[in-house]
Amino acid sequence: MRSLRNGVVKVLIILLVNLLSTECRNPVLHRVGGGRFSWNPNINFTNWSIHEQFYVGDWLYFGFDKLIYNVLEVNKTNYEKCEDKDFLTNVTRGGRDVFNLTDAKVFYFLSGRGFCFKGMKVAVLVKDFSEDQSLEPPHNNQHGDHDLLFTNNVFSSYHYVSHIIIFLAIFVFQCFHM
Ligand SMILES: *[C@@H]1O[C@H](CO)[C@@H](O)[C@H](O)[C@H]1NC(C)=O
Ligand SMILES: *[C@@H]1O[C@H](CO)[C@@H](O)[C@H](O)[C@H]1NC(C)=O
Ligand SMILES: *[C@@H]1O[C@H](CO)[C@@H](O)[C@H](O)[C@H]1NC(C)=O
Ligand SMILES: *[C@@H]1O[C@H](CO)[C@@H](O)[C@H](O)[C@H]1NC(C)=O
Numbered sequence: 001m002r003s004l005r006n007g008v009v010k011v012l013i014i015l016l017v018n019l020l021s022t023e024c025r026n027p028v029l030h031r032v033g034g035g036r037f038s039w040n041p042n043i044n045f046t047n048w049s050i051h052e053q054f055y056v057g058d059w060l061y062f063g064f065d066k067l068i069y070n071v072l073e074v075n076k077t078n079y080e081k082c083e084d085k086d087f088l089t090n091v092t093r094g095g096r097d098v099f100n101l102t103d104a105k106v107f108y109f110l111s112g113r114g115f116c117f118k119g120m121k122v123a124v125l126v127k128d129f130s131e132d133q134s135l136e137p138p139h140n141n142q143h144g145d146h147d148l149l150f151t152n153n154v155f156s157s158y159h160y161v162s163h164i165i166i167f168l169a170i171f172v173f174q175c176f177h178m
């Protein structure tokens, strides 16, 4: 009877841990340059980029005058050289254009027509949300608690229940207050 209850509790805890480590975060729209119309040569995009946190599934928004500028995704080499031929993706549509950050990697963008040389280039480091979270110290403490739960058989069911409530509280907090 007791072992059955322990088994159920373990399954519940594993489910909760999985919930905690999967993506429970709404995608964020990042306005490149910080404004609605800030894809232009007057912005320091390096400075903008290092102050933002980009996660897989987030979106970039480029607001610009399409008659003057454009937005091209390029590779690292072409980013460094401001080379606008052989681009990977033409993001340019109407001047209020979005780009889906689908992978955990660095994405590179520039404006062609010479404006890259005036500073219109941006590199965006995209991270996996769950991996990033699990590197944080508070999470490591929680993992320590799980280990204790599994090895310490003298814990009463009261303690299990209180732990589950704490896990649930943390889960709800992480999902709805981030
Ligand atoms: C960098 O960005 C911060 C805020 O994001 C701003 O306060 C600061 O003035 C900027 N610095 C430069 C050199 O653009
Ligand atoms: C842009 O911002 C970065 C990071 O804050 C800074 O190192 C760099 O000097 C700035 N560039 C210009 C041209 O202000
Ligand atoms: C954007 O990227 C996310 C994460 O890869 C994906 O789940 C979503 O379907 C993508 N949306 C579109 C419209 O491509
Ligand atoms: C970028 O693309 C160019 C050709 O378009 C290629 O020569 C170069 O090796 C590529 N660089 C990287 C880092 O993939």
Ligand SMILES: *[C@@H]1O[C@H](CO)[C@@H](O)[C@H](O)[C@H]1NC(C)=O
Pocket: 070, 090, 091, 092, 093, 112
């Ligand atoms: C990118 O796409 C836009 C809209 O389809 C088009 O007008 C423009 O010529 C394209 N730019 C390049 C460099 O291919």
